[in-house]
Amino acid sequence: MIATDMPQLDATFAALSDGTRRAIVARLADGETSLSELAEPFDMSLTAVSKHLRVLSNAGLVDIEKRGRTRHCRLRGAPIKEAVDWLSKYEAFWIDRFDALARHLAKESEK
Template sequence: MTDLNAVFSALGDETRRAILMRLAEGELPLSRIAAPFDMSQTAVTRHVHVLEDAGLVTVEKRGRVRHCALTAAPMSDAVSWLESYRPFWVERLDTLALMIARETNND
């Protein structure tokens, strides 16, 4: 089972979300992941470790190069958890729509 706290914590940082977006296009060496960010490779490595600890990324060392790949299953678990709240929000939004319609018709 996925540790949803770790997943949501990892996803709470925009740099880590950007890293995941880059990895969604395919596996990359750590140096290529770090290239577009205005921070040291060490700082990017720390972000990758957080993602790895949350199960969102796998890191494989080949020779001297660390290759990173996206692991989407933990995000799927997070989506499933969020999806369980859909009926709650649908009901609230339907109620809001009815209230707005009534207000508009009363004007």
């Protein structure tokens, strides 16, 4: 049998498969914010953005903290790291040749 059952990875990749949610992640990388501020640049209802945020929250990508009447959102890195770790297993397929060459030469020059 093959390990197909990795719900955290499912959730992370699914969360990142939507442009609005990736934009939210990008925004949160610049600093914590409230939902309203997050929603402002998007051409959709606050409810819609709230739902996207919940998807990110369920995937563990953002932390939502109730502070007074606003919700403070913070980016969490752990799931992103897990995704990168998974993708890294297939490095051989996506490392571009210049990179690969550069690394090879770097290793050589260490000797």
